[in-house]
Amino acid sequence: MTKFSMKSVFVGAALVIGSLGVAQVSMASNAGGEHKMEHRNWSFNGMFGTYDVEAMQRGYQIYREVCSSCHALDHMSFRHLGDKGAPFYSSEYPNPNDNPVVKAFAKDWMVPDIDQDSGDVIERPGIPADKFPQIYPNSIAAAASNGGAVPPDLSVITKARTGGADYVYAILTGYHEAPHDFHLSEGMNYNVAFAGNQIAMAAPLSDGLVEYATRTVPGEHGGEPHVITPPEATVDQMASDIVQFLTWAGDPKMQARKNLGFATFLFLFIFSLLLFLTYKQVWKDVEH
Amino acid sequence: MSGHSTYEPKYAAEKWIDKRLPIVRMGVDFMAFPSPRNLNYWYAFGGILTLCLMSQIITGIILAMHYTPTVGEAFNSVQRIKRDVPFGWLLQSMHAVGASMFFLAVYIHMFRGLFYGSYKAPRELLWIIGCAIYLAMMATGFLGYTLPWGQMSFWGATVITGFFGAIPVVGESLQQWLLGGYSVGNPTLQRFFSLHYLLPFVIAALVGLHVWAVHHVGQNNPIGIDIKTKEDTLSFHPYYTMKDGFAIAVFLMIFALFVFYLPEALGHADNYQRANPMVTPPHIVPEWYFLPFYAILRAVPDKLMGIMLMFGAIVVLFILPWLDTAKVRSMRFRPTTRRFFYIFLFMCFVLGWCGAHSPDDIAIPMGHGGMTFKWVSRVATLYYFAFFLFLLPVLGWVEKTKALPDSITKAIHDGEA
Numbered sequence A: 001m002t003k004f005s006m007k008s009v010f011v012g013a014a015l016v017i018g019s020l021g022v023a024q025v026s027m028a029s030n031a032g033g034e035h036k037m038e039h040r041n042w043s044f045n046g047m048f049g050t051y052d053v054e055a056m057q058r059g060y061q062i063y064r065e066v067c068s069s070c071h072a073l074d075h076m077s078f079r080h081l082g083d084k085g086a087p088f089y090s091s092e093y094p095n096p097n098d099n100p101v102v103k104a105f106a107k108d109w110m111v112p113d114i115d116q117d118s119g120d121v122i123e124r125p126g127i128p129a130d131k132f133p134q135i136y137p138n139s140i141a142a143a144a145s146n147g148g149a150v151p152p153d154l155s156v157i158t159k160a161r162t163g164g165a166d167y168v169y170a171i172l173t174g175y176h177e178a179p180h181d182f183h184l185s186e187g188m189n190y191n192v193a194f195a196g197n198q199i200a201m202a203a204p205l206s207d208g209l210v211e212y213a214t215r216t217v218p219g220e221h222g223g224e225p226h227v228i229t230p231p232e233a234t235v236d237q238m239a240s241d242i243v244q245f246l247t248w249a250g251d252p253k254m255q256a257r258k259n260l261g262f263a264t265f266l267f268l269f270i271f272s273l274l275l276f277l278t279y280k281q282v283w284k285d286v287e288h
Numbered sequence B: 001m002s003g004h005s006t007y008e009p010k011y012a013a014e015k016w017i018d019k020r021l022p023i024v025r026m027g028v029d030f031m032a033f034p035s036p037r038n039l040n041y042w043y044a045f046g047g048i049l050t051l052c053l054m055s056q057i058i059t060g061i062i063l064a065m066h067y068t069p070t071v072g073e074a075f076n077s078v079q080r081i082k083r084d085v086p087f088g089w090l091l092q093s094m095h096a097v098g099a100s101m102f103f104l105a106v107y108i109h110m111f112r113g114l115f116y117g118s119y120k121a122p123r124e125l126l127w128i129i130g131c132a133i134y135l136a137m138m139a140t141g142f143l144g145y146t147l148p149w150g151q152m153s154f155w156g157a158t159v160i161t162g163f164f165g166a167i168p169v170v171g172e173s174l175q176q177w178l179l180g181g182y183s184v185g186n187p188t189l190q191r192f193f194s195l196h197y198l199l200p201f202v203i204a205a206l207v208g209l210h211v212w213a214v215h216h217v218g219q220n221n222p223i224g225i226d227i228k229t230k231e232d233t234l235s236f237h238p239y240y241t242m243k244d245g246f247a248i249a250v251f252l253m254i255f256a257l258f259v260f261y262l263p264e265a266l267g268h269a270d271n272y273q274r275a276n277p278m279v280t281p282p283h284i285v286p287e288w289y290f291l292p293f294y295a296i297l298r299a300v301p302d303k304l305m306g307i308m309l310m311f312g313a314i315v316v317l318f319i320l321p322w323l324d325t326a327k328v329r330s331m332r333f334r335p336t337t338r339r340f341f342y343i344f345l346f347m348c349f350v351l352g353w354c355g356a357h358s359p360d361d362i363a364i365p366m367g368h369g370g371m372t373f374k375w376v377s378r379v380a381t382l383y384y385f386a387f388f389l390f391l392l393p394v395l396g397w398v399e400k401t402k403a404l405p406d407s408i409t410k411a412i413h414d415g416e417a
Helices: A006-031 A053-065 A078-082 A100-107 A139-145 A164-172 A235-250 A254-282 B012-020 B023-031 B041-066 B074-083 B088-115 B124-146 B151-165 B171-179 B186-217 B236-261 B288-297 B303-318 B335-355 B373-398 B408-413
Strands: A110-114 A121-125 A215-217 A226-228 B034-036 B233-235 B362-366 B369-372
Touching (some): A053 A235, B023 B236, B041 B186, B088 B236, B088 B335, B124 B151, B233 B236, B335 B373
16 A cells, blocks of 8 residues: 555546446346346447438428327427437528428418417418427326326437336337237237336337338539439338437437537647646656 | 755846745645656546646536526526526536546545545545535535426435434424425525525635645655655656546547437437426436435435445545545555455445345345345445454554565666556
């Protein structure tokens, strides 16, 4: 036990953080149940991971055409779709309220309002500033329409489930024929990824359920326009696309977060190096 | 060790101020404070903690401008902060991660104090004020965790306030008084928000006393012997401002790692589900920094007994200066105690591990069954109390300590500091 070096500080810090990580992992493995969730190689994983814009856009299509019949996006407005880092961001329209794609999506939804002349409750086509509408008037109605289970809000679903994106993907692709000896309750569906293996939601995806459109993108600098051929709408592909969209919906500032994080690290690294050299300089004549 | 003031006002205005309110003198003396010259990096955590407190207060004040403390809107307003408030995602992340970093730093600071005997005369009050700060931090952390109004917020608050209900005779009325009703609800959330805003300023005041006390008695140091001559010391600035500054920058990198790349790693997925009094989460777990105490609480079957043990675990810290009977401060010169200290440190981690699991799950598999977390926590809890109530008093009497150096300067010269 002589001098404590910087090394021991690092080792100490690493130990503490490592043990926190272990606690975290062990908690996570508790909640998952018997099914082992596959860790997928998402484009947004890791320190430099980004969302796949094409996939997010297809994911929005799936949300609109499939999920939105039961699931709301409580914390989202249409304008969020055109924010920086969002699926339909366009550098031409820094204000998402002006983005024609976002406007068109908003118009596609009917939102509740109060008529400004008569005070009557009305419905009108949405504008980008509107929130995504609720699907059911209240949670009792939601439960009544879905065999007693309230379809959860999807705007934070990847945050609200242990396993996040991997878990949502596992649920969407986890529908199988129930084993013979498995007792499935009335109105329930067998899913290997769900705790207890009985889920109220019927399999939402099936091969070819949606039609991914072929898009023509104008070429850069007046070049030849090129055609983007979409992938085949298999269950795996659709599940992966909706997960991209929902992960963005739950963490719309991820890109800004990682970018600022990188800049912060760069700064802190140089700053700590300078401080270390200053410290050595100041202490150079001191025996310690 | 306050020593003589070295400040000499040069200009007329300085002299005028110095006669009426010697605030510049205070600042100058603070920066020139004679610190032992053998302080290591473990002594940087005081500065790190000051930074943590400041960061929590500043981010908290801005968050409070956008947060709505009602059961209907609290959850939504946190989402709104993260999505629509400019840099709200950063403030929210810094505040939530900051709480964990604050506790990480305070635990290191406390273990450092324990190891080098920084609670021994004449630093008993310094230590006790520190314990009071820790207690206020725990209260603030708990209150703050309720505010996002997720499932863990709600059920954590329900479990913790339930402890008070177990107190004989007055328990039930006390619990209702705290909650503002029969269960956790809107009145609870509003008072928790109010107190969560108040307590950090109480902590800041206590920190003021803590710093005052350390400046009065002087810093302890790794070899735990008193400063004898001026040679044993260095001016706080520039020597320790630079050394601590470097340590703070390294700490900030760990902080930034969590803020920017692992913002959810220390939280719980259930807290992204809006509080629902009708649905109890399968595992109610507190934040990681409460896990050791949670394990002590659940180590005994009786609720009141558990609560007494949990509070007792903190009370022993307050009376620690009189439990440790040794004359020698630093454990560097107490080889036997040092070994028991490392076991104590290990047991604290074990308690944290137990706190994160269900008491009846198997912790250590043996044959067909094994040792459950409940039994592991019992062993660790026993050691926790035995360390303070038996080992420290007894070892103080019986242990043969190593010879202390004559002075800090000599120890440095001999390569012992």
